[in-house]
Amino acid sequence: MNDDDPGVPEAGTYAVDFRDGSVGQVMGCEGGLVQLRPLGGGREWDCPPEKVGQALPGEVLRERVRLVNREGRLP
Structure with missing residues (x-):
């Protein structure tokens, strides 16, 4: 967790956007x-x-x- 805001994951870690379930890497x-x-x-x-x-x-x-499955389906 981030020291500035304990509810926010640190940059470089992975997080979930609860609005739609998307997973991404925290950039800042x-x-x-x-x-x-x-x-x-x-x-x-x-x-x-x-x-x-x-x-x-x-x-x-x-x-x-x-991601791997999506790439495998590309022509």
Whole structure:
């Protein structure tokens, strides 16, 4: 957890956006919002700190498997 805000996971860790269940890597906080990046890379999104929590290892693994499966389906 982040020392500045104990409810926000630290940068570099993985978190869940409770609004839709998305898993992302915590990039930092800016403007009072937590910035998350998809595990496979891509555009960051902002999440209110009260709507984000640390991702469990199983949630991170499940997202990684989704990415591998999606890549396997590409032509």
